[in-house]
Amino acid sequence: MDSIQPALYPDERIDEVNEQLRLIQKKNGLTFGTDAYLLAAFIRPQSSATAVELGGGTGIISLLLAAKEKLATVAAVEVQPAFSELIDRNAALNGLSHRVRARCADLRELRAKDFGKEVELVFSNPPYMKCNTGKRNEADEKYIARHEVCGDIADFCQAASRLLKHGGRFACVWRPDRLTALLDALHNARLEPKRMTFVHADASAEPSMVLVESVKGGAPSLYVSPPLLLYLPKTEKEIARRLTPMAEEIYQTCNFSGLFSRS
Numbered sequence: 001m002d003s004i005q006p007a008l009y010p011d012e013r014i015d016e017v018n019e020q021l022r023l024i025q026k027k028n029g030l031t032f033g034t035d036a037y038l039l040a041a042f043i044r045p046q047s048s049a050t051a052v053e054l055g056g057g058t059g060i061i062s063l064l065l066a067a068k069e070k071l072a073t074v075a076a077v078e079v080q081p082a083f084s085e086l087i088d089r090n091a092a093l094n095g096l097s098h099r100v101r102a103r104c105a106d107l108r109e110l111r112a113k114d115f116g117k118e119v120e121l122v123f124s125n126p127p128y129m130k131c132n133t134g135k136r137n138e139a140d141e142k143y144i145a146r147h148e149v150c151g152d153i154a155d156f157c158q159a160a161s162r163l164l165k166h167g168g169r170f171a172c173v174w175r176p177d178r179l180t181a182l183l184d185a186l187h188n189a190r191l192e193p194k195r196m197t198f199v200h201a202d203a204s205a206e207p208s209m210v211l212v213e214s215v216k217g218g219a220p221s222l223y224v225s226p227p228l229l230l231y232l233p234k235t236e237k238e239i240a241r242r243l244t245p246m247a248e249e250i251y252q253t254c255n256f257s258g259l260f261s262r263s
Contacts, residue, residue: 158188197256
């Protein structure tokens, strides 16, 4: 990785993601977390596919997919101009400008013609929270990223459906306690859920997120994989929690395997 330090705004910092990626992040914006990485791993490799990300943020998911060569090209749609610019800067920082490009737009206005054609894949880590819930003393950038200010889950699903070709896939990560809202939105957008994985911190914890892959115009048939447990039980002598073997493999390869990826 090039060690040259890019120019930063006062509200920014650079984080090391892995051996391949560095990421410029806004101090007042959402930083990437487990949900973003797991979604990148959940997405099936389609090395020749053209994809669109809805709600790009810093661009981390698109960058992970490009760095791992899981997709050919990605257009990362982001409604906030400062973050749209940030996606392009992060792509340039990591030598991925030929694979990842930002598009500053409201996803509610997107059509397939905006990208020249219908695409094979759309993916998203959408805002999980309804407006007027949670903390409102957050910076505007973080509030917009967390809350359905610029589109709710129905808007995200409708946008995905408009952009996808028949048989194309939509992958997203979502909150289990709002799963019914996601399933209803998918149904109304003609996106049939085909694969679902619940993610738990450990065997005793409730699921903290759910990963869902849907197919445009697909026939009803849903595969719910075994739950993905992230951590082993912590012993009294351990200070830090240890990842389960499956979680360790996912973090190393950025891929789901075995029962978690069955069609």
